[in-house]
Amino acid sequence: MMFPENDxxxxxxxxxxxxxxxxxxxSLENHVLWENWISARPERAADIENAKQLVNILAVKQGSRLEQVKELKSGLLQKASFQHLLTRNDQLKIPVQIRPRFYKYSGIAAAIVFLLGSLFFMLHRNLTVKESQSASASYFASGNQPRKTIxxxxxxxITLNKHSEIRLAANFSPAQRELWLSGEAFFEVRHDAAHPFTVHTSWNDIRVLGTSFNxxxxxxxxxxxxxxxxxxxQVVSKQHPGYSVLLKPDQKLVYRNLPAGQQADLKKIFAVSVLHGAHPAHSTEETAWVQNRMTIDNEPFAEVAAKLQRWYGxxxxxxDELVKNYRxxxxxxxxxxxxxxxxxxxAYPFEFKVEQNRIVINK
Structure with missing residues (x-):
């Protein structure tokens, strides 16, 4: 297969x-091909991610939209025609009723243009944000990228998962190691007994010497x-001064933030368990995302949907409330x-469909 040299x-x-x-x-062959192409063009990460998102949207139970996209290919590749469609002022929606062939395909084109227009708007906004972020070496964000390594x-x-960010302390150095995390990250901390490494989250502080953790x-x-x-x-609670938990290898701590006024035993708030799938190679469900694997472990559909939303963008x-509780x-x-x-x-039957750029699930 020819390598796609075109930009x-x-x-x-x-x-x-x-x-x-x-x-x-x-296709594994196409996976390798495009991963190499994308790696060579880091400046295209945002619009490549948007294109991937749109392909996934068009592929979801919409009468084989991608098959229809193939028939539109020659027309869409004409930039002038595409620009003309983009500047249309009327609201464009995905058609659902049966129409004559010409109107059906013009409707599909309009839907593609509508979705691309929205994605181009988000792309422009994301690029603006990234420019301001790059001005500061103390802030890193993954945005829509599947993973970002720092x-x-x-x-x-540090490997950041999607929609995650870290902010380093202003005086961060090998002697002063401190940062703040929002989202998900896998850390491989260089050992230095004299200078502990601290990760701050909204409710806990995590103090380490040298380790690998998520x-x-x-x-x-x-x-x-x-x-x-x-x-x-050592995980130190901000909400419960003086309380901390020391984790051993292959252990997981889940801290649950209770609603105001609700009381519970601290051992229930700070629940320690053994990592699922832990073995000498250190490949666990909790770190599977680093290898581009998504794992679900007896989770309600509401939590699974949130995970899918972050994963696929x-x-x-x-x-349906009943469907939310499917595990x-x-x-x-x-x-x-x-x-x-x-x-x-x-496992459990449900229906899903695309409405504009979101997936709606019902029983």
Whole structure:
């Protein structure tokens, strides 16, 4: 297969069948091909991610939209025509009723243009934010990138999951190691007994000497998880002064933030358990995302949907309360959002459809 040397426009990427197969996880060859192409163009990360998101949206139970995209390819690749469509003022929606062939395809084109227009707006906004962030070496964010790896001045390596960010202390150095995390990150901290490494989250402080561990502390969630792979960490509570937990290798601490006024035993608030799948290679469910694997362990669909939303960058809405409580377990590697949802349907039946740029789930 020829290596894609062209610097494709976003709309050209979406129409490229090889790129579609890469996004949907259909071909290992295409996966390697496009990963190499993307790695060589880090400046294109944001619009490539937006193109991947749109391919996933168009692939979800919408009468084989991608098959129809192939028939539109020649027209969409004409930039002047595409620009003309982008500047239309009327609101464009995905059609659902049956129409004559010409109107059906013009409707599909309009839907693609509408979604791309929205994504271009987000792309412009994200680029503006990234420029301001890059001006400060003390702030790092992954945005829509699946993972972002950072090497700090002290030799510590941090891998950020999607929609995660860290802020270093103003005086961060090998002698003063302190940062703040929002989101999820895997840390490989360089050992230095004389200079502990501290990670601050909204509710806890995590103090380490030299170790590998994972912290999940996304905003607007009711729990913060700290998973220790090797070494030792001390998790200190901000809400309960004087209380801390010392973790051993292959242990996980889940801190649950209770609603105001609700009381509980501290051991229930700070729940320590053994990591699932822990073994000498240190590959666990908690760190599977570092290898691009998503794991679900007896989790309610409401939590699974939040995880899928972060993983694929597509808004997911569950409209049925019963469906929210379905519980799932499983591991997914390089699967499209469509394949993942279809696999979940095997365990418990539900319906899903695309409404504009979000997935709506019902019983």
């Amino acid at each position: 494709f426009l976003t709309e050209e990427l979406i129409c490229n069948e090889s790129f579609q197969d890469y996004c949907l996880g259909k 090497v700090l001045a002290d030799g510590t390596v 912290v999940k502390a996304y905003p607007r969630t009711s729990a913060i998880e700290t998973s220790l792979i090797r070494g030792s960490v 597509i808004e997911i809405v569950i409209q 799932y377990s499983g591991t997914f590697e390089n699967e499209s959002i469509t394949k993942t949802l279809e696999a979940l349907q095997v």
